Amino acid sequence: MSQIDHKIIFAGPVGSGKTTAIASISDIEPLRTDEIASDMTNSRKPATTVAMDYGMIRLGEREKVHLYGTPGQERFDFMWDILTKGGIGLVLLLDNTRPTPFQDMKFYINAFREFIDDTRLVVGVTQMDMKAMPTLDEYIDKLHEMDVLAPVFEIDSRRREDVSMLIQALLLSHDPGI
Amino acid sequence: MPDSRLKVAFLSLPQRTHAVLEYFIASTGQGDFVLSPDEQQSDAAVFDFDNPDSRHRWERYHAQLGRPGILLSIVGQQVPMTVWVQKPVTTGSMLEAAARIKAGAWCIASPEPAVAETVAAPKPEVKTAPTPGPAPTPTPEPTPEPALAPKREPVLAAPVLARPGAVSVDASSAPVSEAVKPVAATGGEIALPPVLPPAEARVSDVQPPKCGWLSRLLETIFRAMKPRVTESQPESLPESLAGSQPLLPAESPALSQAVSAPAPDGGGVAADGADFCPDAMAADASGRQANVADDNAAPAPSAPYPVPEASAMPEAPAPEDEAGSDANIEAPPGPAPKLKAAPSPAEMADVARYCGVSDDIPAAEFPRAADRYYPYDRHLVSALREAYMVGAKWRSPTRLDLDLGCLIFVPAENCAYLDFPEEALFDRRVVSQPRRREVRGAGVQELFADLRQRLADRRVVKQPRRHKVRMVGVQEFADLQQRLASLTRLDRFDATLWKLGMTTAKGRLPAGTDVNKVFFLKSWPNMTRFQRSPYSLRIAALWATRGASLLETARILEIPQRYVFAFYNAALATDIVTDDGAAVKRSFHRTSRNQGRFMNLFKWLRG
Numbered sequence: 001m002s003q004i005d006h007k008i009i010f011a012g013p014v015g016s017g018k019t020t021a022i023a024s025i026s027d028i029e030p031l032r033t034d035e036i037a038s039d040m041t042n043s044r045k046p047a048t049t050v051a052m053d054y055g056m057i058r059l060g061e062r063e064k065v066h067l068y069g070t071p072g073q074e075r076f077d078f079m080w081d082i083l084t085k086g087g088i089g090l091v092l093l094l095d096n097t098r099p100t101p102f103q104d105m106k107f108y109i110n111a112f113r114e115f116i117d118d119t120r121l122v123v124g125v126t127q128m129d130m131k132a133m134p135t136l137d138e139y140i141d142k143l144h145e146m147d148v149l150a151p152v153f154e155i156d157s158r159r160r161e162d163v164s165m166l167i168q169a170l171l172l173s174h175d176p177g178i
Numbered sequence: 179m180p181d182s183r184l185k186v187a188f189l190s191l192p193q194r195t196h197a198v199l200e201y202f203i204a205s206t207g208q209g210d211f212v213l214s215p216d217e218q219q220s221d222a223a224v225f226d227f228d229n230p231d232s233r234h235r236w237e238r239y240h241a242q243l244g245r246p247g248i249l250l251s252i253v254g255q256q257v258p259m260t261v262w263v264q265k266p267v268t269t270g271s272m273l274e275a276a277a278r279i280k281a282g283a284w285c286i287a288s289p290e291p292a293v294a295e296t297v298a299a300p301k302p303e304v305k306t307a308p309t310p311g312p313a314p315t316p317t318p319e320p321t322p323e324p325a326l327a328p329k330r331e332p333v334l335a336a337p338v339l340a341r342p343g344a345v346s347v348d349a350s351s352a353p354v355s356e357a358v359k360p361v362a363a364t365g366g367e368i369a370l371p372p373v374l375p376p377a378e379a380r381v382s383d384v385q386p387p388k389c390g391w392l393s394r395l396l397e398t399i400f401r402a403m404k405p406r407v408t409e410s411q412p413e414s415l416p417e418s419l420a421g422s423q424p425l426l427p428a429e430s431p432a433l434s435q436a437v438s439a440p441a442p443d444g445g446g447v448a449a450d451g452a453d454f455c456p457d458a459m460a461a462d463a464s465g466r467q468a469n470v471a472d473d474n475a476a477p478a479p480s481a482p483y484p485v486p487e488a489s490a491m492p493e494a495p496a497p498e499d500e501a502g503s504d505a506n507i508e509a510p511p512g513p514a515p516k517l518k519a520a521p522s523p524a525e526m527a528d529v530a531r532y533c534g535v536s537d538d539i540p541a542a543e544f545p546r547a548a549d550r551y552y553p554y555d556r557h558l559v560s561a562l563r564e565a566y567m568v569g570a571k572w573r574s575p576t577r578l579d580l581d582l583g584c585l586i587f588v589p590a591e592n593c594a595y596l597d598f599p600e601e602a603l604f605d606r607r608v609v610s611q612p613r614r615r616e617v618r619g620a621g622v623q624e625l626f627a628d629l630r631q632r633l634a635d636r637r638v639v640k641q642p643r644r645h646k647v648r649m650v651g652v653q654e655f656a657d658l659q660q661r662l663a664s665l666t667r668l669d670r671f672d673a674t675l676w677k678l679g680m681t682t683a684k685g686r687l688p689a690g691t692d693v694n695k696v697f698f699l700k701s702w703p704n705m706t707r708f709q710r711s712p713y714s715l716r717i718a719a720l721w722a723t724r725g726a727s728l729l730e731t732a733r734i735l736e737i738p739q740r741y742v743f744a745f746y747n748a749a750l751a752t753d754i755v756t757d758d759g760a761a762v763k764r765s766f767h768r769t770s771r772n773q774g775r776f777m778n779l780f781k782w783l784r785g
Contacts, residue, residue, distance in 0.1 A: 172719030
């Protein structure tokens with residue numbers, strides 16, 4: 001019997017919670033390629049992903065969902081095309097405490113535009129408990145300006161149910177009748 | 179200038195490990211490592227101790243060339259002339275290993291058993307030698323070299339194995355050959371450690387064996403960690419990294435066909451992040467059988483194997499066949515999924531509270547079914563919605579004066595300030611009937627005279643009502659700041675509206691709603707924070723991707739009408755529902771080609 005593999009990509013700026021989100025949903029200990037941050041990243045966190053994060057959801061013996069987290073820094077953008085190949089959708093995580101979260105969102109949507117157009121997008125906004133503004137409505141408005149209609153949820157990357165809900169929305173966007 | 183980088187040869191590393199390390203050497207590690215395609219030219223080898231092939235190749239390599247190696251393993255190993263790097267590997271641990279190899283600070287032969295280290299670091303039995311040599315001299319040096327003591331990285335790749343202060347090394351323990359035997363059973367790849375064993379059996383919790391029974395216990399634990407060998411292909415990196423085929427295979431028509439129709443829902447409750455589908459768990463409060471479980475529903479595909487949380491996993495039995503396993507990433511499939519327990523009375527009461535208990539009725543009966551409608555304008559939710567919409571539209575605080583008090587909605591923070599208890603919103607759902615202006619019998623002149631007088635008085639021409647929405651100016655809002663501190667702050671006002679919309683309606687519809695009108699979502703509701711009603715996520719997906727009428731939604735998703743109505747009321751209250759589908763059609767002009775392929779994953783996510 002052939003193996004069935006799905007692939008979901010987690011993207012977003014540094015510190016948005018990609019690594020944590022993958023860890024919270026993966027049923028294996030995720031692979032991380034963290035390195036001590038040597039640039040401005042270290043003002044937000046001591047270590048950062050340099051290659052990718054990898055987690056997996058095992059759905060029986062022949063079906064797996066591979067979860068790939070892209071490195072947040074733009075200089076690693078060469079990894080993005082590599083990682084998105086064959087993916088079923090993009091989970092874009094945005095940190096609400098960053099100075100310009102809308103710019104982050106626009107940047108990543110433009111960077112992954114082709115992939116999003118071919119698949120689906122869900123947006124998870126993290127750290128809203130630390131900073132309530134901007135609100136989800138404002139994210140939604142900005143998405144509409146980009147002609148994108150995607151689920152935008154407030155999430156805590158550490159909470160499995162939040163990450164699960166994001167992925168469920170991604171899947172249902174493909175097929176509401178699942 | 180001579181190349182000081184460490185030339186390493188990879189010895190039959192698992193595919194993923196190989197690719198990751200290759201990437202590492204080409205990027206972060208390029209200043210310290212160089213990959214040598216020829217073992218003969220290498221300064222050291224990198225091998226995976228948990229992989230039998232890799233381990234055997236190391237033995238040959240070492241016997242033939244006598245050069246040191248970097249040993250990758252989940253648990254601490256003491257193999258002569260090696261530096262242990264704990265899996266999953268971090269760049270920091272690899273760089274440190276390179277430094278140790280260059281310094282000749284590798285492990286020497288030791289009678290120590292393999293024990294779990296508390297930190298991702300080489301074993302304490304090291305000897306610093308000026309130059310690497312094929313025959314290191316065993317020197318009992320029980321303490322680690324301070325200069326080479328591993329630094330603890332802030333984010334370590336494998337925190338699972340780390341437990342502070344757990345290791346004490348007993349020099350009189352079992353010989354290394356005995357100790358490594360159980361460890362070898364873990365077998366596998368660097369990148370993906372097996373699913374965690376039960377908490378009590380984690381390696382980090384294991385003390386070094388001091389006697390025979392402890393050693394056997396340790397062996398049993400390690401054997402329990404040994405995953406089941408499957409016939410599936412080994413894990414692979416992204417194809418571009420690993421040079422393999424794309425991960426997403428061509429769609430399987432059979433599978434797609436099998437799961438394309440809505441399947442019976444296995445239930446799930448909101449608390450676990452699942453779409454709330456009580457009807458699939460049991461007959462609902464009214465005794466109605468869930469129509470999602472009817473015979474027309476397509477059979478669900480083979481049940482997935484949800485892997486339970488590590489702490490809840492039962493202790494795995496020792497595998498019967500350990501031979502040839504290099505697939506430690508393949509943890510044993512979890513137990514067959516249990517059937518969802520029937521919803522509790524409290525859950526059913528919640529469903530009834532939000533969705534009512536009415537049975538479905540045919541479309542033709544709706545115009546005559548007065549009990550299916552309620553006077554929306556007379557309910558508090560309509561006033562709150564008005565304040566919410568005005569505030570959201572003009573991005574300005576709005577003030578709503580009700581007979582039960584004042585509410586100030588601040589859209590920028592999605593919060594509201596109340597000078598009455600929050601519970602009153604739910605207790606007092608009906609607002610007073612607006613006073614109707616009596617014009618009957620009044621002459622035209624009299625009416626216009628009245629209007630002129632009102633304009634002259636700068637009074638609001640609009641019909642006065644008991645509740646009043648008005649925008650709060652910047653200065654007024656600034657003046658209000660001190661007062662706001664004394665008011666009840668209601669965060670996530672949209673979530674309150676969402677819930678109030680459902681509890682007000684109880685599965686009914688606002689008067690005048692056309693059940694055959696197609697609705698779309700302007701945006702998805704914030705389902706991670708909003709009260710979830712049964713099937714709300716599915717309805718949201720349907721309305722956000724293609725739109726459907728209320729009755730059509732119930733029919734397509736094969737769910738009771740009242741769940742659709744509940745969602746509609748909530749969406750109406752938060753102003754995310756529309757009959758204009760232009761935005762939806764623009765965004766989803768392409769039909770997904772993956773329909774039905776994600777059934778298993780969806781069920782897994784729903785627990």
